[in-house]
Amino acid sequence: MATMKDIARIAKVSTSTVSHVINNSRFVSDEIREKVLAVVEELNYSPSALARSLKVNETRTIGMLVTASDNPFFSEIIRYVEQYCHSYNYNLILSYADGNNERLQKNIQTLIQKKVDGLILMCSESHWNISDDINHQLTLPMVIMDWWPTELNADKIIENSELGGYLATKALIDKGYTKIAIITAGIKKFLAQNRLEGYKKALKEANLAINSDWIIESHANFQDGFNAMQKLLKKQPLPKAVFACSDTIAIGAYQAIWQAGLKIPQDMAVIGYDDIHIAQFLAPPLTTINQPKKELAKKAVETLLARIKNNNPPYQKIILDPVLKLRKSI
Incomplete structure (x- = not known):
């Protein structure tokens, strides 16, 4: 697999110049840029996402934690969340707790270990009790959709x-x-x-x-x-x-x-x-x-991305209005 050093050697430039061309992080003359990009294409070079994430402390990955439910409302919300993550060039890791507190804690640890940039939390069951151990682990930038059974330092996206x-x-x-x-x-x-x-x-x-x-x-x-x-x-x-x-x-x-x-x-x-x-x-x-599911998802993703850039208070509560859909059951 080709590396930046290989590109630099063939293009007869420094490794830092190759990095500036690939990441567009500093001015490089058109002549040198074209030379580097030609070698990039020749070697079919693809930057390592892991290496980049370690360097810039960003994985462009969002975790979404959902407690188990057979309510299709949540699966429809998740679909829109994934669409908006994709539109902003972020990956979504979806994690279900399946009604189990121990599994919830394990899933949170897994998402943290995967170094997700932020979390979207959505609790579907009103009988859930979230332990203090779980809450203490939730220190990433976060957005709560719909409901969460405990108070957290997080933005909230809900409907009226x-x-x-x-x-x-x-x-x-x-x-x-x-x-x-x-x-x-x-x-x-x-x-x-x-x-x-x-x-x-x-x-x-x-x-x-x-x-x-x-x-x-x-x-x-x-x-x-x-x-x-x-x-x-x-x-x-x-x-x-x-x-x-x-x-x-x-x-x-x-x-x-x-x-x-x-x-x-x-x-x-x-x-x-x-x-x-x-x-x-x-x-x-x-x-x-x-419920404006698409708008709820859009606001959740956009608010979380803003929170990732600046994880300082104050935290927002965004409220969206529902509308009546009149059909034949009344």
């Missing part, structure tokens, strides 16, 4: 979840529904709490009573959505509409409603949250709140 909860509930009210239930998505998460507050705000604004029996706590996955809807269907009086605080909950609710011999929206209206890709292909297509 109270507005989203309000828009979802108001959409049902505007369609004439007055008996509206909610299935939450892990009440420990402040985003879930905010969606619940948005729900209550819309009901109060419309002078509708808040029925505590119609507030069902759940988690953002298909099975919990199914179980929560089954509980709701046993309530008396029965609500006529349900706000599922994630599309995965809504899909589980669809199954429970179907098994009960009911129809959507004739017997039970359903509105979801996230606008995952499959939502538009359900029968009937799911009305939902669209």
Whole structure:
């Protein structure tokens, strides 16, 4: 494999001159530049990424740590994050914790050992407890997307979840529904709490009573959505509409409603949250709140790259607004 020394010997220039030409780090005359580049092409020289990273203390690699979830919302976010990393000539190393604290700690150590330039953190489960040992290791430039269960020195990219909860509930009210239930998505998460507050705000604004029996706590996955809807269907009086605080909950609710011999929206209206890709292909297509996933990913990558250049406070909280996607389930 050719080296800079080989290029310098053949081009009859110094190794530092070759380095300046390849890295475009200092002025070199056109004549010498052309001579060096001709040898580079002749030898099919490719700079060592490892050698460069050791020299400039930069690997142009971002780590993304995601706790396990069957929620397609997170996989869609990850796809956009990878696209934006690629557009900025960064590589993405994706690491799943699979619901295991020990594995989470090991994955963090692995990412640090790989000398990633920064981390994007995204926790999908509200029941996670992150140990102090893990938090003490998180000293790299970081951006939190969606949620993380502990406070860290990191920028945060989130959506306006109270507005989203309000828009979802108001959409049902505007369609004439007055008996509206909610299935939450892990009440420990402040985003879930905010969606619940948005729900209550819309009901109060419309002078509708808040029925505590119609507030069902759940988690953002298909099975919990199914179980929560089954509980709701046993309530008396029965609500006529349900706000599922994630599309995965809504899909589980669809199954429970179907098994009960009911129809959507004739017997039970359903509105979801996230606008995952499959939502538009359900029968009937799911009305939902669209999180700006592409914009969330773009902001996360751009904010992290800025943080890598300057890892000093203050830390930002960037909030993006969701929008209603009206379909046929209400």
